[in-house]
Amino acid sequence: MALTARGLTRTFGRHTAVAHADVTLTPGTITGLVGPNGAGKTTLLLMLAGLLAPDSGSLRLDDQEVDSTQLRAVIGWMPDVFGTWDSLTATEILTTFGRLHGQAASAARLRAAELLDLVHLSAFADRPAHELSRGQKQRLGFARTLVNRPRVLLLDEPASGMDPRSRMELRDQLRAMADAGCAVLISSHILTELSEMVDDVVIMTAGRTRDSDRPTGHRWRVREAGQPATSARMMSFADEEAAARHLGELVAAGANVAEFCRVDTELEDAYLALDAERT
Ligand SMILES: Nc1ncnc2c1ncn2[C@@H]1O[C@H](COP(=O)(O)OP(=O)(O)OP(=O)(O)O)[C@@H](O)[C@H]1O
Numbered sequence: 004m005a006l007t008a009r010g011l012t013r014t015f016g017r018h019t020a021v022a023h024a025d026v027t028l029t030p031g032t033i034t035g036l037v038g039p040n041g042a043g044k045t046t047l048l049l050m051l052a053g054l055l056a057p058d059s060g061s062l063r064l065d066d067q068e069v070d071s072t073q074l075r076a077v078i079g080w081m082p083d084v085f086g087t088w089d090s091l092t093a094t095e096i097l098t099t100f101g102r103l104h105g106q107a108a109s110a111a112r113l114r115a116a117e118l119l120d121l122v123h124l125s126a127f128a129d130r131p132a133h134e135l136s137r138g139q140k141q142r143l144g145f146a147r148t149l150v151n152r153p154r155v156l157l158l159d160e161p162a163s164g165m166d167p168r169s170r171m172e173l174r175d176q177l178r179a180m181a182d183a184g185c186a187v188l189i190s191s192h193i194l195t196e197l198s199e200m201v202d203d204v205v206i207m208t209a210g211r212t213r214d215s216d217r218p219t220g221h222r223w224r225v226r227e228a229g230q231p232a233t234s235a236r237m238m239s240f241a242d243e244e245a246a247a248r249h250l251g252e253l254v255a256a257g258a259n260v261a262e263f264c265r266v267d268t269e270l271e272d273a274y275l276a277l278d279a280e281r282t
Pocket residue numbers: 015018019020038039040041042043044045046047282
């Protein structure tokens with residue numbers, strides 16, 4: 004299911020948090036949303052999720068104009084901080100959300116168990132939420148996001164607080180969901196991590212969106228045995244084939260190559276090239 008936003012605008016008092024933002028999320032695609040603090044990312048995500056009314060602009064699902072109720076039925080929204088009812092157990096939280104989405108009690112319980120298994124929290128199923136660590140709460144938050152089998156996923160800094168294994172699992176789960184036809188938008192300040200998982204990027208500065216001009220080439224770090232790490236060379240290649248060819252030539256010429264690895268900094272470079280002011 005594709006979600007298209009055109010000209011979304013939202014002001015708070017005299018401050019325009021989002022100004023004429025355009026976003027297109029397509030099934031099978033993971034899109035990154037990046038921008039400095041105060042750029043309007045969370046405000047934009049809240050409008051896309053149907054949780055904040057835009058002052059103007061349109062929201063369409065597969066070319067049909069939709070209201071906030073229709074949006075909320077198909078969207079999975081994961082805020083950066085998982086606000087929850089601390090005295091409820093992980094199962095109770097997920098079943099409550101399932102019931103709010105109209106699931107029968109037995110279906111909601113089944114879905115809760117399935118999701119706790121997915122985020123490796125089955126052992127915490129009957130523990131109150133206040134006993135969970137920050138990272139475990141984030142994982143429970145991700146499970147909650149999936150309760151209604153969303154077709155569009157909106158995630159605001161989802162990996163904050165998660166340990167490395169949980170981050171990798173989140174990345175794999177998001178890719179699997181995209182492959183299954185979900186459209187995914189993920190906001191993050193960790194650009195190296197984001198560049199490993201996204202297909203497209205939308206950059207926000209001062210409330211405005213623009214597609215990022217990601218460079219088409221990629222960079223590789225090349226070092227010969229015995230060279231200090233600080234004197235490694237950075238080389239650009241159009242694609243993996245070109246890099247592999249060059250490696251073959253280096254080795255054939257007798258170079259003692261100890262390091263030849265791709266460095267995903269192109270998103271960082273594109274971001275830093277912006278005149279992006281923090282607010
Ligand atoms: N409820 C609100 N009332 C007044 N101003 C708000 C409100 N929510 C957001 N703003 C303002 O709108 C602007 C955009 O905020 P937003 O939270 O969308 O930024 P962000 O890009 O998500 O920032 P960060 O990267 O720090 O999370 C900021 O200047 C913020 O102060």
